Amino acid sequence: MPEFKSVNEFRLNGGKYFVPSVSIDCVIFGFHDNQLKVLLLKVVNYHGWGLPAGFIYKEEDIDAAAQRILQERTGLHDIFLQQFYIFGNANRCDNNITKIAFDNLQIKAKPNNWLLQRFLTVGYYALVDFKTVNASHDIFSEEFEWHDIDCLPTMAMDHGQIVQQALLTLRTHLRYEPVGYNLLPEKFTMPELQKLYETILGKKLDRRNFQRKMLSYDILKRLKQRREGVAHKAPYLYSFDLKKYSTALKDGFQSAW
Amino acid sequence: MPEFKSVNEFRLNGGKYFVPSVSIDCVIFGFHDNQLKVLLLKVVNYHGWGLPAGFIYKEEDIDAAAQRILQERTGLHDIFLQQFYIFGNANRCDNNITKIAFDNLQIKAKPNNWLLQRFLTVGYYALVDFKTVNASHDIFSEEFEWHDIDCLPTMAMDHGQIVQQALLTLRTHLRYEPVGYNLLPEKFTMPELQKLYETILGKKLDRRNFQRKMLSYDILKRLKQRREGVAHKAPYLYSFDLKKYSTALKDGFQSAW
DNA sequence: TCAAAAGTGTTTTTTTTACACCCATGT
DNA sequence: ACATGGGTGTAAAAAAAACACTTTTGA
Structure with missing residues (x-):
């Protein structure tokens, strides 16, 4: 070159x-x-x-x-x-x-x-x-x-x-496909993931429904750890199950928001 | 040129x-x-x-x-x-x-x-x-x-x-968007439209559910006419409501099959 | 102690799916 | 008269949306 x-x-x-x-x-x-x-x-x-x-x-x-x-x-x-x-x-x-x-x-x-x-x-x-x-x-x-x-x-x-x-x-x-693995650090909280979705979509989402739907995709692992040193209640950390994530990326999933 | x-x-x-x-x-x-x-x-x-x-x-x-x-x-x-x-x-x-x-x-x-x-x-x-x-x-x-x-x-x-x-x-x-206006003649029957969808998707769809969903998109006009000269019961003819069709094409619609 | 964020579950509504009966027509 | 395809409606299941209370924590 x-x-x-x-x-x-x-x-x-x-x-x-x-x-x-x-x-x-x-x-x-x-x-x-x-x-x-x-x-x-x-x-x-x-x-x-x-x-x-x-x-x-x-x-x-x-x-x-x-x-x-x-x-x-x-x-x-x-x-x-x-x-x-x-x-x-x-x-x-x-x-x-x-x-x-x-x-x-x-x-x-x-x-x-x-x-x-x-x-x-x-x-x-x-x-x-x-x-x-x-x-x-x-x-x-x-x-x-x-x-x-x-x-x-x-x-x-x-x-x-x-x-x-x-x-x-x-x-x-x-x-129609998972997003997040590439945009977030390895460990992240559910509210952080939600904020990512919200900024991409440009609209607010319901916290409880978001979590339920996200978990239903079965691409997340909840860690024992929580995010420390934050104000208010400490949120759990999650990371993506890379194997399931890749499968979902290939096959896509059906959904609406 | x-x-x-x-x-x-x-x-x-x-x-x-x-x-x-x-x-x-x-x-x-x-x-x-x-x-x-x-x-x-x-x-x-x-x-x-x-x-x-x-x-x-x-x-x-x-x-x-x-x-x-x-x-x-x-x-x-x-x-x-x-x-x-x-x-x-x-x-x-x-x-x-x-x-x-x-x-x-x-x-x-x-x-x-x-x-x-x-x-x-x-x-x-x-x-x-x-x-x-x-x-x-x-x-x-x-x-x-x-x-x-x-x-x-x-x-x-x-x-x-x-x-x-x-x-x-x-x-x-x-x-996610209407298809059919460009592939079908001006007047067509619901079973014909369904066949189009089935060949594109490569699978059979339920007749009754297909019709309901299709009509729910509100882009079809049912004509008074029926298809004549066919064996069995004469099916209705439909055509697309071009105005609504264009709108749907622009805005898309949410759905799954 | 309280405000602010996070965790969780239930009810309602909507959408999807599954399914059955009657009707018209040409053979 | 009957086989074949077309018209229609309803009940059950699943998914989405709406919604409220409790917990934790730092200020």
Whole structure:
């Protein structure tokens, strides 16, 4: 895999290594302080926020490319990652990041520069444990930051729309398959799990019914331990029964909320 | 839009008009004789069956490209069409149709020929009224044919897998949104609608419960007419209340089977 | 001692499932 | 007249929704 010394070298000469005209955009969800968050980055020589993105090597499976891009950005391996949509409007790249960066830097790139073409982008969403992410700068980005899902900054191109679509997809998946293993630390309480569901769905749920339904899925283990040092009554800790969780993920379950 | 005189001219020179490395594959579902069917084509200079496919013009939205491709193939406008997955394994084009055709015809194309590259393909599924389709030959295909969903011929590349994925998607959508308007003629009977559901789901449903649930969605109008000239008791004809149908399609509905 | 969060169980309502009888039609 | 498919309703079971009291703990 080639190494690039600078973002501009990449922008000028990266084209020969990648599948042309297709990018990957990652919506990385994390959960912290009872809030669903998205990892955004500030792009160099550009004024706004964007999604962590990348390209597909010519001999690389797209799922592998998405995993690689995620790993480069978060340091995590084996992330839960799912393709959810391909965005392919003709005009989505009219104000693309590279074009604006070139303008800002007064670089005159050839019009056939690979990054100045119209791109389709494959949207992937990732679920990660907020605390174990070690978001790292790379040559493309100045700054990484978690943003609350319902308080996003203005974003580049159609990235705002991509986040919304990812959230909709996640919300749908929540109904038919287990979610949580990838977003929560190993041990968590039932109220914490509920808060996760509530922020994804964007609505309050009944505490008792939630617990009953969650337990009926038979993917949780209640531990002997309770969460200590908290105000009020100490809640039990749970963890996922990974085997049953995987089965449920594969087979799905029927439900409504 | 350019016109090509022959498939080989297209294969050799078509590249400059299209987004490189991305194709569109269409899984066209129809319903006839109580069977769910898929429209397949036999490709010229190739030994097997494939999905109707096409490419995206450089200035064209992908959804528009899919609509155009469908229209070229079926003669139908405003088809129900939905993107469902992007297939991007690196090796999916190892035995691609063009390569084999070139070999068969002993054409020596340049290795950088646009069609000999690795392609990603965007899968769309379409629901069409079997009877109004007028599948037309074009320069790429020798023969169009409807195939029963559970009796498909050996297919090119990963097209078999693409059909299965489309079917799975349709099966899922069936649970959460109305299906039928696009697959059935304007007037149809409840047993016909049920047969459609049964073939998509691949299982028998209870007649009485099916009717109750279907009516509860409040998207059907029962007509005064009955189907005439059939053996046994004449069933009522129904048609969809298009306004309510559209609303339901947008909002979805919750359900299980 | 009290406010705030957590644990638990019961009742009501809704949805789903299972199931049976009568009706119309062509053979 | 009868076999076949179509129309309809009801009772039982399961799932979801609504709801209240008790326990624990730190402030």
